[in-house]
Amino acid sequence: xxxxxxxxxxxxxxxxxxxxxxPGVGGLCSFVGLVRDLHPDARTPGxxxxxxxxxxxxxxxxxxxYPGMTEKMLERIDTQAHRRWPLExxxxxxxxxxxxxxxxxxxVATASAHRQAAFDSCQFLIDWLKxxxxxxxxxxxxxxxxxxxxxxxxxxxxxxWGRDDWAAE
Amino acid sequence: xxxxxxxxxxxxxxxxxxxxEPPAEVTDVAGLLDWLAARSDGHAQxxxxxxxxxxxxxxxxxRPGDPVxxxxxxALFPPxxxx
Numbered sequence: 167x168x169x170x171x172x173x174x175x176x177x178x179x180x181x182x183x184x185x186x187x188x189p190g191v192g193g194l195c196s197f198v199g200l201v202r203d204l205h206p207d208a209r210t211p212g213x214x215x216x217x218x219x220x221x222x223x224x225x226x227x228x229x230x231x232y233p234g235m236t237e238k239m240l241e242r243i244d245t246q247a248h249r250r251w252p253l254e255x256x257x258x259x260x261x262x263x264x265x266x267x268x269x270x271x272x273x274v275a276t277a278s279a280h281r282q283a284a285f286d287s288c289q290f291l292i293d294w295l296k297x298x299x300x301x302x303x304x305x306x307x308x309x310x311x312x313x314x315x316x317x318x319x320x321x322x323x324x325x326x327w328g329r330d331d332w333a334a335e
Numbered sequence: 336x337x338x339x340x341x342x343x344x345x346x347x348x349x350x351x352x353x354x355x356e357p358p359a360e361v362t363d364v365a366g367l368l369d370w371l372a373a374r375s376d377g378h379a380q381x382x383x384x385x386x387x388x389x390x391x392x393x394x395x396x397x398r399p400g401d402p403v404x405x406x407x408x409x410a411l412f413p414p415x416x417x418x
Contacts, residue, residue: 199418229417232341232410235394260417272418292418300391300410301417302342313343316414 167256168240170231172263175273184255185277191254193281195288197274201227203267225306229262229271232300236260243294247276250290251283258291260301290327297324336405338371340381341412344388347381356405364390365399367409387413 177198185191203224240258247256255277265271274291278284303314339352357370368390372382382388390397391410403409 230341231417232339232391232394232412235391235410238394296418297415299417300341300412300415302413303416304342313413314416316416320418 168237168244168258168260170233170236170240170260170262172261174261174270175259177270177273180257180259180273181275184257184275188254188277190279191277192279193284194275194277195281195284196276197272197288197292198270199272199292201265201267201269201271223307224267225308226264226266227306228264228304230302230304231260231262235300239299240295243291243298246294247287247291251276251278251287253278253283253287256287256291258295260295260299262301293320293323293327296320336367336403337408339408339410341410343413344381344411347377348375349377357403362402362404363399364392364397364401364403364409367403368399368411371411381411389414 177196181194181196185194201224240260244256244258247253253276255275257273257275259273261271272292272295274288274295276284276287276291278287297316297320305312305314336355336357337352338355340348340350345351355371355374357367361367361370368382368385368388372379385399389412390399390401391412392401392403393408394410397403397409
């Protein structure tokens with residue numbers, strides 16, 4: 167199941183609903199992505215400006231997305247996960263709109279009879295989501311808005327799951 | 336043909352979407368990007384670095400040689416940064 171929404175979500179309630187009434191579930195894995203207060207480039211010694219602020223400090227973030235294609239891509243990634251692993255249930259919730267540091271952006275949860283499928287598919291979902299789902303982050307910093315650049319390490323993380331066999335069928 | 340711009344491409348072009356009618360010789364993604372780049376300075380700036388532009392035709396990722404035709408929805412955006 168996938169959901170794209172502006173509102174926050176309750177992790178406990180979501181995980182509970184995912185496995186309720188399914189005694190076949192023996193393991194549940196979840197990943198939660200949060201808004202960080204620092205841009206990765208700012209994490210260097212001596213990068214602090216006046217008033218104790220780090221250069222590049224993120225005050226808030228706005229997630230833009232491509233309605234329609236976002237849901238299509240998330241559905242496809244979710245379908246792929248179910249093809250690759252024996253999952254009892256899965257859930258991807260991705261938020262859009264403005265969020266402040268500490269707020270939840272994304273939840274990925276997978277449930278299976280045994281832990282390995284749950285661990286692996288959870289990682290697969292977040293790795294592929296990061297490289298395929300059309301979301302873009304605009305950071306608000308003391309110097310103005312800044313679009314976040316894609317990271318090569320995300321492509322590397324997604325690539326380890328092998329063939330890019332997720333295109334339209 | 337409906338063109339959608341996201342993230343900094345939208346900033347450069349000054350619009351999130353526009354309806355266009357490219358000439359008949361524009362038949363693929365690469366040709367469409369060349370034609371769009373000539374529409375304004377902002378478009379040229381948005382499309383200056385083609386390596387940094389991703390394209391989706393009718394909500395499917397597309398490559399430079401993939402076909403485009405009247406009625407298509409073509410989205411142009413930077414590499415994605417969700418999650």
